[in-house]
Amino acid sequence: MNEIKFKNVSKSxxxxxxxxNLNLTIKAGERLVLLGPSGCGKSTTLRMIAGLEEITSGDILFGDKRINDIEAGDRDIAMVFQNYALYPHLTVWDNIIFGLKMNGVDKTEINTRTTEVIKILNLQGLEKRYPKELSGGQRQRVALGRAAVKNSDFFLLDEPLSNLDVQLRNSSREELIKLHEINRPTFIYVTHDQIEAMTIGHRIAILNKGDLQQIDTPEEVYNNPANIFVAKFIGTPPMNILIGKVANKKLYINDRCIFSNENVIPNLSNRNLIYVGIRPEHILVYTEDAFNRIQGEVTRIENYGNQKCISVSIGNENIKASIKNDQDIKKNQKIYLEIDTAKCSYFDIKTETNLKVEG
Structure with a gap:
């Protein structure tokens, strides 16, 4: 099993x-998620791995082998597309085994692999049905099964769950992880859904306008975003980004000092303004004022079931904070926000890069 390396790869x-100019190493056997908005280049990156798109410049390597000029059919890749592309005249069983039969795999081996995959994907009893007799979720699982039985070193998935409802997506994510754990192929998954990325990926590579923004574990991407784009893209609700003023080793937001410990903020020498990023769950909401609390007015309340998210106007800016369901907060109420500064991210006002990452 080999890792995949991108060396100065561009596509135009x-x-x-x-x-x-993508430089990226996908580790052998890991689950890497390519995440970003529509048009960011994630599907194109996946298709270049598969050989379905030509590279404009640079090199892609499987291990130490340059594969730029190797045909797609010779790359030993299993791929699942957004549209399932099942053969309508073949049963579930025959759709899944089609590629194995074409490659001359032994019949006993075909039966062993297919039976195992059908069990994992909960397709028992559907083997003799045709695609038109299946639900969308069942068709999606057949497409996954057809790719999984190949036992390829590389498993590529291009938004395979995007046509499913929320409940089916949740169960399908679990099935995908089970499939990966059978043979541990190098697994590259494309999505614009951050929840899928956070729950599926060992690491997440975030793209925007063709540029790699950050690659790291889900926890690190969430807690230490490399820049403001990543900070806003990851998280629901997204990270709040506020302008902070630095003076006399103190940090002010909306003219209120929120702390005076210079060690909390790195790289603040010769800075007057910075961006302060804070997750809604790291803000405490009070009805009484105190030192380092920021006054605001509630403009909107959203009920998420297990918690509420309030939108608060503070001066010329707005901020979102998470509160418990039993916390008695009403629209148009004046409240006071206390920010957990130890969990803030701090960004350069010009480059919008994380000062911790930059330093």
């Missing part, structure tokens, strides 16, 4: 650059 259509 005419003057339009889709992927820009």
């Amino acid at each position: 259509y005419g003057d339009t650059k889709i992927v820009n």
Whole structure:
């Protein structure tokens, strides 16, 4: 089993650059998620691995082998697309084994692999049905099974769950992880859904406009975003980004000092303004004022079931905070926010990069 390396890989259509000088190593056997908004280059990156898109410049390597000029059919890759592309005239069983039969795999081996995958994907009893007789979730599982039985070293998935409802997506994520754990192929998953990325990936590579923004574990991406784009893209609700003023080793937001410990903020020498990023769950809400609390007015309350999210106007800015369901807060009420500064992220006002990462 080999890792996949991108070395200065770019992809352009005419003057339009889709992927820009990508340098990336995907570890052998890991689950890597390519995450980003529509048009960021994630599907193009996946298709370049598969050989379905030509590389404009740079190299892709499987281990130490350059594969730029190797045909897609010779790359030993299993791939699942957003549209399931099942053969309508074949049963579930025959759809799954089609590739194995074409490659001359022994019949006993075909039966062993297929039976195992059908069990994992909860397709027992559906083997003789045709695609038109299946639900969307069942068709999606058949497409996954067809790829999984190949036992390829590389398993590529291009938004395979995007056509499913929320409940099916949740169960399908668990099945995907089970599939990966059978043979531990190098697993590359494309999505624009951050929840999928956080729950599936060992690591997440976040792309925007063809540029790699950050690659790290879900925990690190969430807690230490490399820049403001990542900070806003990861998290529901997203991270609040506020302007902070630095003076006399103190940090002010909306002209209120929120702390005076210079060690909390790195790289503050010669800075007057910074961006302060804070997750809604790291803000405490009070009805009484105190030192380092910021006054605001509640403009909106959203009920998420297990908690509520309030939108608060503070001066010319808005901030979101999470509160417990039993906390008695009402719209238009004046409240006071206390920010957990130890859990803040701090960004350069010009480059928008994380000062901790930058330092």
